[in-house]
Amino acid sequence: MALLSVEHLTVSYGAIRAVRDLSLSVEAGEIVAVLGANGAGKSSTLNAIMGLLPASEGSVRLDGREIHGTPPERVVRLGMTLTPEGRHVFPRLTVEENLVLGAIPLRDRSRAQALRRRIFERFPVLAERRGQQAGTLSGGEQQQLAIARSLMSGPRLLLLDEPSLGLAPRYVDLIFDLILDLREEGTTILLVEQNVERTLSIADRGYVLVTGQLQLSGPAAELQASSGIERAYLGIGVA
Amino acid sequence: MDLFVQQLVNAISLGGVYALLALGLAMVFSIMGLVNFAHGEIMTLGGYAMWFVTVQFGAPLPVVVAASVLTGLVAALLMERIAFRPVRGASVVTMLLTSFAVSVMLQVTFQNVISPRPKGVQLPPEMSRVIPVLGVEIGVIQLTAIVMVLVSLGLIMLFLRRTTLGISMRAAAQDFSVARLMGIHADAVVATAFAISGLLAGVAAFLWVAQRGSVDPGMGLTPIIKAFIASVMGGLGSLPGAVVGGFVLGFVEIMLQAWLPQAALPFKDAASLAIVIAILLWRPQGLLGRAADRV
Numbered sequence: 001m002a003l004l005s006v007e008h009l010t011v012s013y014g015a016i017r018a019v020r021d022l023s024l025s026v027e028a029g030e031i032v033a034v035l036g037a038n039g040a041g042k043s044s045t046l047n048a049i050m051g052l053l054p055a056s057e058g059s060v061r062l063d064g065r066e067i068h069g070t071p072p073e074r075v076v077r078l079g080m081t082l083t084p085e086g087r088h089v090f091p092r093l094t095v096e097e098n099l100v101l102g103a104i105p106l107r108d109r110s111r112a113q114a115l116r117r118r119i120f121e122r123f124p125v126l127a128e129r130r131g132q133q134a135g136t137l138s139g140g141e142q143q144q145l146a147i148a149r150s151l152m153s154g155p156r157l158l159l160l161d162e163p164s165l166g167l168a169p170r171y172v173d174l175i176f177d178l179i180l181d182l183r184e185e186g187t188t189i190l191l192v193e194q195n196v197e198r199t200l201s202i203a204d205r206g207y208v209l210v211t212g213q214l215q216l217s218g219p220a221a222e223l224q225a226s227s228g229i230e231r232a233y234l235g236i237g238v239a
Numbered sequence: 240m241d242l243f244v245q246q247l248v249n250a251i252s253l254g255g256v257y258a259l260l261a262l263g264l265a266m267v268f269s270i271m272g273l274v275n276f277a278h279g280e281i282m283t284l285g286g287y288a289m290w291f292v293t294v295q296f297g298a299p300l301p302v303v304v305a306a307s308v309l310t311g312l313v314a315a316l317l318m319e320r321i322a323f324r325p326v327r328g329a330s331v332v333t334m335l336l337t338s339f340a341v342s343v344m345l346q347v348t349f350q351n352v353i354s355p356r357p358k359g360v361q362l363p364p365e366m367s368r369v370i371p372v373l374g375v376e377i378g379v380i381q382l383t384a385i386v387m388v389l390v391s392l393g394l395i396m397l398f399l400r401r402t403t404l405g406i407s408m409r410a411a412a413q414d415f416s417v418a419r420l421m422g423i424h425a426d427a428v429v430a431t432a433f434a435i436s437g438l439l440a441g442v443a444a445f446l447w448v449a450q451r452g453s454v455d456p457g458m459g460l461t462p463i464i465k466a467f468i469a470s471v472m473g474g475l476g477s478l479p480g481a482v483v484g485g486f487v488l489g490f491v492e493i494m495l496q497a498w499l500p501q502a503a504l505p506f507k508d509a510a511s512l513a514i515v516i517a518i519l520l521w522r523p524q525g526l527l528g529r530a531a532d533r534v
Contacts (some may be wrong), residue, residue, distance in 0.1 A: 003355055041301045088417045090417070092413055100403060104423060
């Protein structure tokens with residue numbers, strides 16, 4: 001049984017359909033990419049899966065359990081969380097306070113302590129700046145904090161929305177390495193990215209969206225070789 | 240010099256009451272974007288609770304305080320559950336009109352069920368005594384006000400800084416939907432904001448009624464307008480701003496009262512509002528407000 005299975009997902013903003021009849025699935029241990037041009041509906045897909053968008057139809061199942069319509073504060077307790085596009089750390093809370101909030105879904109205090117230690121090892125810059133307001137961090141540091149905050153809930157499935165967007169090259173490397181490490185440690189990843197080449201080089205499978213509809217899907221290696229993906233980005237679509 | 244110190248004490252005690260009310264308004268506003276004009280009626284209810292326990296049972300002072308504070312708490316929670324939860328996420332105008340409706344309905348209820356006339360609240364005579372502190376004569380009421388305001392503000396600050404729920408409140412005020420991604424329950428955070436605003440309004444009610452000795456249906460109007468002005472002056476939505484705005488407004492009012500010439504006294508509110516306008520022209524975002532980051 002797939003860890004996450006989405007069927008016939010449709011997301012609307014008023015009269016505009018951002019996502020139409022999308023089905024996808026993620027198996028435990030995979031890195032799955034969702035690709036597409038700006039406005040193709042990638043972020044809407046992640047937000048709808050997470051329950052942040054009320055106006056969506058279709059079915060979203062986590063471990064076979066229907067979670068469509070469940071509010072995000074419940075979904076995170078089921079082991080799935082989202083690191084939103086644009087990082088969205090709480091700028092006027094300290095690094096430490098941001099991490100405290102990330103651990104709210106955990107009942108187990110000692111597990112939260114262990115995760116916190118692990119995160120400070122993994123992100124030394126966050127340990128260094130733990131007392132600093134998050135808004136004063138650089139973009140790359142904020143992205144690390146945003147992901148670290150998501151990891152504090154101990155997710156089995158992590159949805160990452162454009163984690164490398166607007167970052168300096170060395171942070172882009174760091175983020176992609178981090179994604180591979182996380183998978184190594186058993187976290188499943190559903191990744192939305194602009195950086196197609198890097199993404200397909202680490203992903204197992206990918207889905208390509210064009211104006212809200214699925215155009216292409218398959219193993220990452222096949223997508224890399226296909227010409228359809230470039231056309232999807234040029235907005236021509238695939239015949 | 241003595242006169243200045245005495246006026247300063249008055250300013251801090253009056254400003255403190257404004258600060259408590261403004262902080263309650265700012266708390267609710269920062270979490271759900273609602274300017275709750277029925278906040279004044281929470282205060283009035285606290286005042287009626289004081290009247291009730293003193294007249295009916297001749298309750299001692301601590302009980303009177305508890306009655307006012309608890310009534311504030313319960314009234315705020317009920318208001319949230321009955322009137323404001325259904326319009327959560329609605330437009331600012333919808334929420335504002337809802338709060339006006341709640342305010343008017345409560346005032347009319349007080350007039351019809353209790354009385355349109357003021358009800359006297361008898362507090363122990365020690366409350367209205369004057370005691371010498373460091374060579375200056377200071378009223379017990381003023382002193383009580385300063386202590387209660389500082390203790391309340393201190394406790395709120397500890398709560399917001401040290402507890403997970405408090406940190407969640409600050410997070411929700413900054414970015415509500417991301418706060419939900421952290422597993423923070425929207426209902427819990429909103430209810431907590433109302434609970435705190437109600438507790439603070441209850442404390443303010445005690446201090447206000449202790450000062451004037453009576454409660455009437457329209458009692459909440461003046462302080463709530465002052466508190467609103469204070470929170471705008473401090474930077475609407477900023478919690479420290481609301482507190483600072485409250486104290487500044489109290490200071491301005493008391494100093495004008497003390498030093499304006501007799502003939503100009505009828506214009507003291509106009510003068511204090513002119514000062515507020517001048518402050519806002521100088522800093523349109525308010526004293527501690529942030530210009531662009533409340534989205």
